[in-house]
Amino acid sequence: MTTLDDLPLRDELRGMTPYGAPQLDVAVRLNTNENSYPVPDAAVAEMEKSLSAVLRDLNRYPDRDAVALRTDLATYLGHGLTWKDVWAANGSNEIQQQLLQTFAGPGRTALGFTPSYSMHPLLAAGTGTAWVDGRRGEDFELTAEHAVAKVREHRPDLVFLCSPNNPTGTALPLDVVEAVAEAAEGMVIVDEAYAEFARKGTVFALSLLQRYPRLVVTRTMSKAFALAGGRVGYLAANAAVVDAVQLVRLPYHLSAMTQAVARAALAHTDALLSTVDAVKEQRDRIVATLRGWGLPVADSDANFVLFGAPRGDSKGVWQALLDRGVLIRDVGLAGWLRVTAGTPEETSAFLNALEELL
Numbered sequence: 001m002t003t004l005d006d007l008p009l010r011d012e013l014r015g016m017t018p019y020g021a022p023q024l025d026v027a028v029r030l031n032t033n034e035n036s037y038p039v040p041d042a043a044v045a046e047m048e049k050s051l052s053a054v055l056r057d058l059n060r061y062p063d064r065d066a067v068a069l070r071t072d073l074a075t076y077l078g079h080g081l082t083w084k085d086v087w088a089a090n091g092s093n094e095i096q097q098q099l100l101q102t103f104a105g106p107g108r109t110a111l112g113f114t115p116s117y118s119m120h121p122l123l124a125a126g127t128g129t130a131w132v133d134g135r136r137g138e139d140f141e142l143t144a145e146h147a148v149a150k151v152r153e154h155r156p157d158l159v160f161l162c163s164p165n166n167p168t169g170t171a172l173p174l175d176v177v178e179a180v181a182e183a184a185e186g187m188v189i190v191d192e193a194y195a196e197f198a199r200k201g202t203v204f205a206l207s208l209l210q211r212y213p214r215l216v217v218t219r220t221m222s223k224a225f226a227l228a229g230g231r232v233g234y235l236a237a238n239a240a241v242v243d244a245v246q247l248v249r250l251p252y253h254l255s256a257m258t259q260a261v262a263r264a265a266l267a268h269t270d271a272l273l274s275t276v277d278a279v280k281e282q283r284d285r286i287v288a289t290l291r292g293w294g295l296p297v298a299d300s301d302a303n304f305v306l307f308g309a310p311r312g313d314s315k316g317v318w319q320a321l322l323d324r325g326v327l328i329r330d331v332g333l334a335g336w337l338r339v340t341a342g343t344p345e346e347t348s349a350f351l352n353a354l355e356e357l358l
Contacts, residue, residue, distance in 0.1 A: 012125050019122050027325040028342070028349045033166070033194075033304050035226035036342035037275040043268040050260040062256035065246075069259045072266040073234050077219075079206045084239040087246075088254060088262070092193055092220040092233030096160075097123050099216060099235070101248040103187045104129040104158045111156035113142050115333055117166045117191060132156060140168040140298060140306075144179035157186040163204065164194045167331040167338045169300030174203045181212040187241075189216050194302035196224035196276050197283070202301055206236060213238040223303060225265055225272045232262045279303045283341035289351055293358060304340045306331075310358055317357060324353040 004014070021032050030036075039047070070083040077086070089095045096119070104110050106128040112120045113134040124131040134150035136142050142165075151159060159180055163172035172190075181188050190205040198204070205217050216237040222228040235245075265272055286305045290297045296308035309317040312335040321328055326349055328339040339350055 010128075012128070016122070016125065019119055021329060022327065024322070024327055026322065026327045028346050029327045030340040030342050030346060030350055031327045031329040031338075032228075033223060033302070033340045034228050035223060035275060035279065035303065036340070036346055037226060037278070039226055039265075040268065040271045040274070043265060043271055046264040046268060047261050050264040051257055054256045054260050058256065060256075061252045062254065062259060064252045064254075066254050066259050069254075069263055069266075070234075072263055074236075076266055076269060077206060077236055079209065079236075081206075081209075081236055082239075084242060085209070086234055086236050087242045088232060088234040088259075089249070090231045090233070090254065090258070091222065092191065092218045092235075093119055093123065094253070095218050095233045095235050096120070096189065096191070097127065098245045098248055099187065099189055099218075100124060100127040100129055100158065102244050108157040109154060110158045110160060111150060111154055112160040113147065113150075113162075115140065115165075115167060115331070116160070116162045117193075118331075120160045120162075120191075129158070136168075140165070140170070142172060142176060144173075144176045147176055148179050148183045151180055151183045155185060159184050159186065159188045160191065161188065161205075162191045164192075164198060164301040166191075166193070166302065167304070167329070167333070167336075168298045168306050169194075169302040169304055170298055171198050171202045171204075171301040174205070174208070177205045177208060177215075181208065181215050184214065187214050187216060188212070189218060191218050193218070193220045194223055194304075195219060196273060197280055197303045198301040199280075209236060209238065213240065216241055221262060221265060224276050225269075226275065227262070227265055227272075230258060230261050230265070232258060278343075279341050282344060282347040285347060286339065286341060286351070290354075293355075304338055306333075306336055306338045309335055309337050310354075317354075320357050321350070321353050324356070326350050326353045 070086045074081040074086045109130045110124045111132045121131045132154045218235045221232040298306040318330045
């Protein structure tokens with residue numbers, strides 16, 4: 001049987017494993033940070049109407065520049081952005097891959113601060129970009145002083161910041177982003193996939209775009225908008241950055257159906273985002289309950305919670321919860337596990353199962 005070792009695989013890809021979380025058929029799935037609430041009926045009806053309008057024209061290519069969708073996204077983001085400052089693709093992962101293809105690649109370096117989103121180093125490897133790990137502190141904190149020191153030491157072509165950070169859930173203080181943007185010679189990418197779930201008073205990097213032309217904010221409709229199956233991600237940046245990314249984008253990369261669904265969702269923003277407060281309530285419930293049990297818990301501005309496994313046995317606790325019909329995420333941090341905040345019923349199922357193990 002042919003194996004990977006028999007193929008002329010690029011050297012930097014040997015020994016790697018694909019990104020992925022277990023997709024198991026269990027009663028309670030809280031491992032992939034999806035929004036547990038379904039798309040509201042009114043939005044579904046609008047999506048069906050929008051899809052019907054484009055189905056007969058599927059013999060034609062879609063708008064390769066997705067101008068209407070980018071206009072809607074700019075309106076949603078505000079901050080004086082126009083469609084020329086926004087770019088959309090199939091999930092924020094594709095956006096970040098395009099940014100690496102444009103500004104990094106062979107002979108160039110990307111810097112990140114783990115533990116953070118595990119796709120960032122994988123995307124770097126896939127584009128032939130050297131990866132440098134700046135590491136966070138033992139408490140998962142990232143200070144401006146530490147981040148700037150690593151930027152000055154390695155002089156990367158591209159820096160990844162994650163706010164709120166995955167898997168820890170905590171948003172970065174804006175001064176960290178500002179300090180890195182000041183110090184970096186290359187591009188600074190701020191991954192804000194979970195921004196809509198942040199605690200009150202959190203300020204995000206969108207407010208800095210006018211000051212830093214090499215700063216990019218990436219976001220997604222997979223989480224707060226409950227469109228994980230729709231695969232829509234986007235960036236906001238200086239219009240010149242958008243022009244540059246289009247040099248590497250595939251032709252007609254965003255289907256007419258995807259664009260139609262995303263625009264229908266944005267037309268029902270209030271309805272789709274109405275679940276955000278409910279998710280945040282369950283997140284805060286998890287944090288308070290686990291801390292009440294004496295477990296260590298990271299502060300969360302996202303729709304998930306990182307917590308210390310009882311007795312530090314992350315693998316054993318993960319399996320024991322799965323045996324009780326609750327699937328959460330082992331993110332590879334020894335002694336820690338991550339759980340998505342779901343519906344009240346899902347959260348209760350998780351808490352009840354975990355309490356049995358204490």
